[in-house]
Amino acid sequence: MALKHSRQRDMIKAFLMGRKDHPTADVVYMNVRKEFPNLSLGTVYRNLTLLTETGEISRLRVGDGVDHFDADTSPHYHFVCTECDRVIDLEMDNIDTIQDIAGAGFDGRIAGHVTYFYGTCGSCMKAPQPGQKSE
Amino acid sequence: MALKHSRQRDMIKAFLMGRKDHPTADVVYMNVRKEFPNLSLGTVYRNLTLLTETGEISRLRVGDGVDHFDADTSPHYHFVCTECDRVIDLEMDNIDTIQDIAGAGFDGRIAGHVTYFYGTCGSCMKAPQPGQKSE
DNA sequence: TTCCTTGCAAATCGTTTGCATAATG
């Protein structure tokens, strides 16, 4: 399974790196397609999974039923706006202690944790329900 | 939208209350069906959603692509075993402070958070990869 | 030339929904 180069994989990764939000496979498809008209959705999914496996990007499952992808693989947390569904990066102090708290008295090995915060984002608090739902 | 009684809803809820694990809709279906042969999957989904809305049970999205349900609606955290996919309750000290930590400096309102811990559960650490994957 | 990758379409999977009928209050 030696990885070979692929123009579409490069573009998909480049697209993700150029966004601070966390696009879904479909958004990636719609956008990369603009410069690569014959790109197929299957290829987008295959490459997103591949890039996730190599650790170049990470897959976010925030509970809305759709996978989001993030080119920023450094440890950080996300906020999900329940109004517009946007996924926003949070800059916050480290909370890794919760893992120790969870592990205390637990019969097993805790390897990691997933946390996302939800509520109303800044724009939605100012603007009256725009119903934007990202692009 | 006045709720009416239904024998199947009662059984679905009773089944959930009798389990300490966190069954998926399909597991609920398979089991309740034993005593109620003509139960349909659609009814199971409809009632699980209904019970979730009334707050009698809660829906767990642990990131494996399938919804799990929990009759224990008291605030507590979950552990997901990456070996057997089991979802286990954690008894741990309160970590609500993470919400304040996340909210500090964030432009928006944080209403809640979802956290689950993952790793290897006690049974899987003892038993060599049984590949059980629950029922 | 070998083997990975693509495009396309069909297939899966979990979940939702429309509709006529059955059950509840």
Added chain:
DNA sequence: CATTATGCAAACGATTTGCAAGGAA
């Protein structure tokens, strides 16, 4: 009787996969 709930099957949306053809090493 007025409605809500059910069973069944078809519809859905997201993601995966089989296959023949194209591209990289």
